[in-house]
Amino acid sequence: MYRASQAHSPSTLVLAGGIPDVRLVSATELARAYRRVLRHQGGALLGYGDSLGHPRLRKALAEMLSATRGVAATPETVLITRGSQMALYLVARTLVAPGDVVVVEDPGYRPAWEAFQLAGAKLVRLPVDGAGACVKELATLSNRERIRALYLTPHHQYPTTVTLAAGRRLELLEFARTRHIAIIEDDYDHEFHYDGRPVLPLASADTTGAVIYIGTLSKVLAPGLRIGYIVAPSPLIERAVAYRSFMDLQGDHAVESAVAELLEGGEVQRHIRRARRIYHARRDVLAEELRKQFGAMFFFTVPTGGMALWVRVEEGVDLSAWELQGLREGVAFQLGRRFTFDREMIPYMRLGFASRTEAELKEAVRRMARALRTLPRKRLAKKEVRR
Numbered sequence: 001m002y003r004a005s006q007a008h009s010p011s012t013l014v015l016a017g018g019i020p021d022v023r024l025v026s027a028t029e030l031a032r033a034y035r036r037v038l039r040h041q042g043g044a045l046l047g048y049g050d051s052l053g054h055p056r057l058r059k060a061l062a063e064m065l066s067a068t069r070g071v072a073a074t075p076e077t078v079l080i081t082r083g084s085q086m087a088l089y090l091v092a093r094t095l096v097a098p099g100d101v102v103v104v105e106d107p108g109y110r111p112a113w114e115a116f117q118l119a120g121a122k123l124v125r126l127p128v129d130g131a132g133a134c135v136k137e138l139a140t141l142s143n144r145e146r147i148r149a150l151y152l153t154p155h156h157q158y159p160t161t162v163t164l165a166a167g168r169r170l171e172l173l174e175f176a177r178t179r180h181i182a183i184i185e186d187d188y189d190h191e192f193h194y195d196g197r198p199v200l201p202l203a204s205a206d207t208t209g210a211v212i213y214i215g216t217l218s219k220v221l222a223p224g225l226r227i228g229y230i231v232a233p234s235p236l237i238e239r240a241v242a243y244r245s246f247m248d249l250q251g252d253h254a255v256e257s258a259v260a261e262l263l264e265g266g267e268v269q270r271h272i273r274r275a276r277r278i279y280h281a282r283r284d285v286l287a288e289e290l291r292k293q294f295g296a297m298f299f300f301t302v303p304t305g306g307m308a309l310w311v312r313v314e315e316g317v318d319l320s321a322w323e324l325q326g327l328r329e330g331v332a333f334q335l336g337r338r339f340t341f342d343r344e345m346i347p348y349m350r351l352g353f354a355s356r357t358e359a360e361l362k363e364a365v366r367r368m369a370r371a372l373r374t375l376p377r378k379r380l381a382k383k384e385v386r387r
């Protein structure tokens with residue numbers, strides 16, 4: 001069985017990347033909004049509704065996306081889904097025919113790849129470097145393959161958190177426009193940018209309808225609400241909503257309406273500002289603790305945004321053994337292998353900081369260090385020893 005979150009004992013400090021701290025969400029405000037909408041529109045909310053999603057939420061999201069992300073969304077071009085995973089699945093089903101080529105980032109987000117593969121896509125890897133996806137390589141790829149779509153996380157590349165360089169963004173849009181290739185932009189944690197303003201999505205610069213924009217409230221609010229969305233030209237939205245209605249007639253309109261109310265009243269925006277301040281401080285604490293405990297053994301740049309650090313570990317450390325020993329010490333972290341196209345082992349790990357308090361982060365790093373001390377170091381090759 002596939003499960004998004006692995007079961008860990010409650011005392012394990014899990015440093016999963018991309019998980020928000022749901023302890024910061026005000027259950028009282030959410031409950032109040034839920035009670036209010038049910039009291040005032042109960043009848044309408046408890047019956048069948050529009051498969052596109054509750055109109056009030058589509059309107060609130062379209063306004064938020066236009067105002068803060070430059071995405072020209074209207075309620076008609078927004079489809080609410082149960083999380084962005086459903087959005088990815090619907091876009092895959094709508095866009096991809098068996099055998100179509102979808103280009104994906106390597107390393108990248110495997111659950112999206114799986115949705116494309118379920119629709120019969122052939123996946124082709126695009127490497128990622130310190131400036132994001134290697135857009136230059138697309139020209140060579142497209143000489144070899146007929147590309148149908150690109151699946152990208154340009155704002156905070158998943159899992160490296162690198163922001164796609166400005167020049168590459170322009171190249172990418174031009175490439176998609178001239179070759180009639182769709183770009184599926186997964187902008188999963190847009191607001192969590194700490195140094196400077198967030199870079200606007202590719203969708204904000206798209207003049208030809210090449211970009212299908214996918215977002216979620218899982219990071220800015222809570223994954224358990226299962227609210228994601230697709231913004232795309234109407235023909236695609238119509239096909240996607242038809243597909244959706246075959247498996248799930250509609251989302252939870254009472255919850256959608258309550259969340260719309262929190263967006264309209266500015267509560268969500270206030271929550272985002274508070275969470276951003278807290279995550280910013282947590283990012284710095286984790287970076288500092290890692291430097292103190294592991295020094296030159298770890299190489300990383302502090303990311304300008306995102307919810308995790310992408311760390312290169314010096315050669316000679318048995319990462320799989322460390323991961324196992326870490327679990328025994330009560331700390332869980334993600335190895336780079338989890339994100340590579342061929343599950344190839346790479347000397348990287350991803351350490352999420354958003355969902356843990358500063359004290360928990362310090363303790364988690366101490367546990368990592370304890371786990372490391374008990375590991376036998378791999379023997380260095382003779383050549384390396386002599387140097």
Ligand SMILES: Cc1ncc(COP(=O)(O)O)c(C=O)c1O
Pocket residue numbers: 018082083084085086109153158186188215216217218223227228
């Ligand atoms: C890159 C990326 N896309 C999509 C998702 C799916 O999120 P959800 O289905 O909760 O909206 C995640 C969740 O971790 C993610 O990291």
